[in-house]
Amino acid sequence: MLTVEALVDTFDLTVKAGKDGLGKEIVNIDVSRPGLEVAGYFSHYSSDRVQVLGMSETSFFERMLTDEEREDRCKRLCRRETPCIIITRGLYAPLELIEACNQTQTPLLITEDNTTNFIGRVSNFLEKALAPETNLHGVLVDIYGIGVLITGESGVGKSETALELVKNGHRLVADDNVEIKQVSKNVLMGSAPSLIRNLLEIRGLGIINVMTLFGAGSILEEKRVMLNVNLEPWEAGKTYERLGLNQEKIKILDTEIDQKTIPIRPGRSLAGIIEVAAMNHRMQYMGYNAAEEFNDRLNAQIMADGRQGGQQ
Known part of the structure; x- marks a missing residue:
């Protein structure tokens, strides 16, 4: 069984909130970057995946949403089956997200790595760790x-x-x-x-x-x-x-x-x-x-012998 704690140890992640959920199991090899969900579209939210928030998502949180909208988005991101949420580049974690993660025991983790590189590393790790x-x-x-x-x-x-x-x-x-x-x-x-x-x-x-x-x-x-x-x-x-x-x-x-x-x-x-x-x-x-190659040679020899026999 692969847990969030193993992910923390492997990638040296900082636990910002939701420490009680570090024993959650990771069951999906895919990693999600929930940009549409942060904007309010949750119809196809892959909630059982590791969720990664980068510069685009965190800046949208801060600049484009009201306090009520931020609180709503954070609660909807933190579902029971969500293994963890990871913020890249060492970016600031919204207070609403910290509170939601603590309430739902969803680990909120921080990495100093950039988003693209981190998603690639985690995807490779999960692909091997969760492979049949x-x-x-x-x-x-x-x-x-x-x-x-x-x-x-x-x-x-x-x-x-x-x-x-x-x-x-x-x-x-x-x-x-x-x-x-x-x-x-x-x-x-x-x-x-x-x-x-x-x-x-x-x-x-x-x-x-x-x-x-x-x-x-x-x-x-x-x-x-x-x-x-x-x-x-x-x-x-x-x-x-x-x-x-x-x-x-x-x-x-x-x-x-x-x-x-x-x-x-x-x-x-x-x-x-x-x-x-x-x-x-x-x-x-x-x-x-x-x-x-041998079979082709053999067939060619048989055909050649057949032609010679016919001429005789």
Whole structure:
């Protein structure tokens, strides 16, 4: 749960009024600048949003409204579901607004930041803090700029493969438990819980601190999840993808990402295969698909052979 108090701590805001409401929950990722409402139009007031008042709104309060109008506007701005009201640029807070916030326990906060910059910062913060999230068992590694989520049953070798990838110069994001947030449409961001951040568990060896052993360049706090590599024991008789024309998908929250299933058997270099999978995914993202090129070559060869057979 995200509260107004967390917003105060994150952005170093000054509490001017409504201290008893700092525990209010923020449920909407959008930020509102209620200019029309200050002018008296409340028909479409988004009262469950964080409300931000800048120079235009506060000057309109002071110069264009009577005492009765100011009192009325302030009371209508401070609704039960309104999480807080923030005044930017360190501007003077109208007395009527201070009284209304104290009466309704609506936190009135002050920031020295300018309005445009502050709204941008708060919007980014709320987008991440209130994004839908889930936890997955796996390992997240940044490989050549591609966030690769390595999954598979317990003991299949995910952490050992991640260790090999880190030794090859790639960066660990999370081991064992990956926190994934959908920060916007089709964008998943993965990170590690604070308890296990920078740590890697290797069976037979124990827990190691990747940053301590390999340096700060070996870890990454957060990464976009773009590819899933699922490791599974080799099954005799099972058909595995050999060309890459059939693209598997996995759905995480409301987003689908590409999935590659890699069978494990002695002698296979999993780290090397996953590195190539990441590079191939990046090439496909840039518009090149080796499987489609091979398919085009094959079709051209078949047509050429057919023409030669007809001429004979």
